[in-house]
Amino acid sequence: MTATGAFPCVPAAAADRLGVRFGSFTALDGVSFTVPAASITGLVGPNGAGKTTLLRVLATLLPPSSGSASIGGLDVAGRAEEIRKTIGYLPDFAGIYQDMRVVEYLEFFAATYSLGRTETQKYIASALEISGLAGRAQSFIEELSRGMRAKLSFVRTLAGNPKLLLLDEPLSNLDPLARSELLAVIAGMRAGGKSVLISSHQLGEIEKLCDRVLFLDKGRLLEESRETTAFYSLRLANPEADAAALIGGIQGVASVTPSEGGRYLLRLGTGADPAEVLRGIVVAGPAVLEWRPLIPSLEERLIRAVRGGEA
């Protein structure tokens, strides 16, 4: 692990109207996105949404049927061998050679990347430290707990000092402690300049971990999440009886719903600037005690996005 981790200038990964079909079944349909360098991007969606297919395309295991995808500017269809030197891939069903010792397992993958003796030793030392398995280096993998194996599988992906990590459900089947430890390790990758694209059903943890999240459903990208919302909570000091009507008349406010304790739920119109709306309220007269965006949880947004797609 010698070189720096980030792709210079180009996105770590990108897709442009990417499509994958298996016979008559469409697994991915016109998906376009970018994964910025040195970022962690989440990939969420219901089962069968196309998350694994998308990661397999980026890992050069599946060819696109239409559109294109690239890793660090290299097209996955034509530059697969070069791409494999720059990525680490953890599949959803990540098997492991249970009859190997931990250190042998790491040596094996170092050899698949043709690392020299010194590089191999540095990689193994780093991998053992990151995974917390330094004390179990000589243990057979079959003797490790599931959490330890998950961390070992993860550090296996670092053998070639990848610039981009593609992680397919790395948190599944782990207990909360093991999940938390692995999340901390993954979060550390960003600080090291690496980019991560991670799929998971653990939405709460994905929300905390990721800089941004891609929503997939039925092979389509529904939205890229942003930390903005159309909903705001407003609390006034001495609300007048006609306060709701007053606020409702301010430009950018689509609707006002009074609540208890001088609170109002505001929904802003498309393109409305929250700062301008707040200024309008203050200018109109009421004393504002609280102005708070109501950011829905990732789970709420996913459900809304999927239901919206169905509608």
Added chain:
Amino acid sequence: MIFRNPILNREIDHRMRDNRTYWIPTVYIFILGLVTLVTYLMVVKNPNSGPGWVIGKTIFHVIAFTQMALIILLVPSVSAGAITGERDRGTLSMLLVTPMPRRRIAAGKLLASILYVLFLISTSIPFAALSFGFGGTDLRLLGITYGCIIVTVFFLASLGLVVSTLMRRTVPAILLAYGLVAALLVGSGAAELALHAFYKDFKSIVFVYLNPFTPLVLNAMDMPSAEIANKHLYWWITPLLLLLLSLIFTAVAGRRIRSLRE
């Protein structure tokens, strides 16, 4: 790390840690020992068996036939799971996304299968040496016989590897590999019979040359390049054909692995 190919090293380590690695040679040696003993007793008790070198010669050929049969029974199960086994374990995609050239994966798998069976064959050397003690054979015959056996190992291992790249699961792959070997053994004989039924004056054999036992039969009859029932027969055609097929299978397996997506 004995070899530069990590797949080969991994396969050797894996086999050495597998309990089957110990009981398969045990059974192998036991069968060869039993066959040798039974052959010896049968020849010795036969009043028409002739001088001592006949015992040695008989033992040698019986061991050669037994060994060929054991190899035909064993190699497909060793090699046909080479790629499907990785898929079953969920480790194939991890190998395919490494920058290691796919041909090295194929070479590592093939060599691992061959080396394991060569290790088994080496355990038969004491039994073959016994025939030298009786004076029934010479180094030329020993070389030809073991050469034919080793070429057959290469042929069966490469056939198994091709099957392993074509199938998705190990059990069907092994069954298909055994089916192809059985088809070769039975089918070549049936095709030969059909050929000679149509062309009664045909002076050679064609399809039976594909049978790995053919050179052993010819050598056992002391007719490595002679005539049987007015037919011209050459022991070396079989290993040459099998070697050619092995190279084709290896190339196909390499090509298949290169195009494997998972």
